[in-house]
Amino acid sequence: MRNLISIKKIISKFIVSFFIISLLMAFMPENKMCARAASYTITEGNGSLLSCNGTEVFSDADPATFVTTLPVNTPVLVTGKTDNGYWRIDIKGVPYFVSQKALSMQANTTAYKITSLDARAALVMNATTGKALYSQGATDILEPASTTKIMTALLTIEAIEAGQISLETPVIVSPTAIAGMPLDASHVSPRIQAGEVFNIDQLLTAMMVSSDCHSCNVLAEVVAGSVPDFVSMMNVKAAALGCTNTNFTNPSGYPDKNMYTNAYSLYLITANAIKHPLFNKYFNVSNAVLPATNLCATPRVLENTDAIINPTSGYYNPYVIGGKTGTANRAGQCLVCVAKQNEKTVISVVLGAKNRKMFDGNTISMRYYETNRLIDMGFTNYYL
Numbered sequence: 366m367r368n369l370i371s372i373k374k375i376i377s378k379f380i381v382s383f384f385i386i387s388l389l390m391a392f393m394p395e396n397k398m399c400a401r402a403a404s405y406t407i408t409e410g411n412g413s414l415l416s417c418n419g420t421e422v423f424s425d426a427d428p429a430t431f432v433t434t435l436p437v438n439t440p441v442l443v444t445g446k447t448d449n450g451y452w453r454i455d456i457k458g459v460p461y462f463v464s465q466k467a468l469s470m471q472a473n474t475t476a477y478k479i480t481s482l483d484a485r486a487a488l489v490m491n492a493t494t495g496k497a498l499y500s501q502g503a504t505d506i507l508e509p510a511s512t513t514k515i516m517t518a519l520l521t522i523e524a525i526e527a528g529q530i531s532l533e534t535p536v537i538v539s540p541t542a543i544a545g546m547p548l549d550a551s552h553v554s555p556r557i558q559a560g561e562v563f564n565i566d567q568l569l570t571a572m573m574v575s576s577d578c579h580s581c582n583v584l585a586e587v588v589a590g591s592v593p594d595f596v597s598m599m600n601v602k603a604a605a606l607g608c609t610n611t612n613f614t615n616p617s618g619y620p621d622k623n624m625y626t627n628a629y630s631l632y633l634i635t636a637n638a639i640k641h642p643l644f645n646k647y648f649n650v651s652n653a654v655l656p657a658t659n660l661c662a663t664p665r666v667l668e669n670t671d672a673i674i675n676p677t678s679g680y681y682n683p684y685v686i687g688g689k690t691g692t693a694n695r696a697g698q699c700l701v702c703v704a705k706q707n708e709k710t711v712i713s714v715v716l717g718a719k720n721r722k723m724f725d726g727n728t729i730s731m732r733y734y735e736t737n738r739l740i741d742m743g744f745t746n747y748y749l
Contacts, residue, residue: 405449412443414452414468417476417724419483423462426451428479432461438472466724475721482738483731485697485717488628489743492636492703492710498746499739503628506610507716510691510699511576512631513618516599517584518573518647519638524588525565526641532566534587542582542592550578550619553655553665557583561660571655573647575667576690578617585616592616606633620693628714635701635712639687648687648703649674673702673733680733682740690732698732704740711743 405426416435424430426447435441444460445453451462467476475483486502497503524530540559551557552575563571563580565587572580585595592615599613608630614621638644651674655665671690672678684704691699697717704711718732 405447405451407445407447407453409445410443414441414443414470415439415472415474416441416463417467417469417474418721419476419478420463420467421476421479422454422456423451426453426462430462431480435463441468443468469724469726471724471726473722474724474726476724482715482735483718483721484715484735486628487713487715487735487739488632489711489713489739490632490636491743491747492639492712495636498711498743498749500629502716503632503714504610505627506625507627508620508622508624508693508696509618509626509631509716510620510693510696511578511618512689512691512699512701512714512716513613513616513624514572514576514581515631515638515689515701516602516613516634517581517595517616518569518644519634519641520595520598520602521565521569521584521588522638522641522644525643530565530587532564532569534565535562536564536568536583536587537562538579538583539586542586543579546579546582547619550617552577553579553667555661555665558660561658563655563658567655569647570650570653571667573689574650574653574669576670578619581615581617603630603634606630606637608633618691618693620695622695628716631701631714631716632712635703635714639703639712645687648689649685651675671700672730673700673736678733680730680737682737684740684744698730700732700736702736702740704743706744709744709747711740711747713739713743715739 416439418437420435422432424432426449442455443452444455450465452465452468454461454463464479482501486505488500488503489498538557538559538561553571557579568580568584571577582592585592589595589598595616596613603611611626611630614624651669653667657664671688672680673682673685675681684706685702686705688702697719700715702713713736715732715736721729721731723729
């Protein structure tokens, strides 16, 4: 029985390999010919691939000619390959086109979208004029996750500017600040403890670099006297900035069905925050160290998980000058970024993105991939 299974596996691998070789041979350059449109050429071929989740179909090799979206795992007859990134396919004798990143040999993969972004909401704004350069679901009500911390940092910075506190102000962590906080709300190791002493600079750093939720509550008590009073300040500030359909229930963004906002409101909050030079000090820090405290004998190393500011990451964008991530089950993957290219400054917001197994089998974090697309679109369309 085992031998029979092994033979079946060998035959299966042989068939797949033969198919790959045949498909590649079908698309050798010597078969290239001019297509109807002079802007691209087609290499003739013949093969079959599977549609991915979100495979878009076009009447020409042009994203402006969108027709429909195929169901996932639909067998597709490929008859050619364009040199501008499309497969030519045959559907009931009629030629159509799909992106070369939208068909796969593997089942249950995801297509890179052309006509939209792979997120529940996506927005990029001209930070100078306030003009939307791309908008998708920008006013849809969604959970913000830890992008909420942008508001918490903004109110803390304003308290510093008002002389209420300073970066050096010592703070004793109260039992109420950390009481009832879930284990996964702490992103500092060892966790912050009741009775531990930090200053405001260290708490801002822990909040914005490590996205530590305990630090948010400590800052909230310092600024407003209590977490509930600070939450009231957050909502008053949001209303003053013109945010709509926005309700904060805690200063950290820890999941709560009653906490919600939208991409446009997060843009308004961020646009206001980056006007404060001190805020920007904490908005693009990839790593930091919290020194030893009265209750922790060793320094704590903090690392930002925001891949878009990490030069070693495949998502790295050298134009990004600030950003804040957020992740939760319902909220999905969120990311707010500020990017600058010469005199152009844009603010991007992605909410409700996911990790996707793509057409080539690689897993991609769409919040970073789509943020980079947004930033490119923002710079390209900046003066339109």
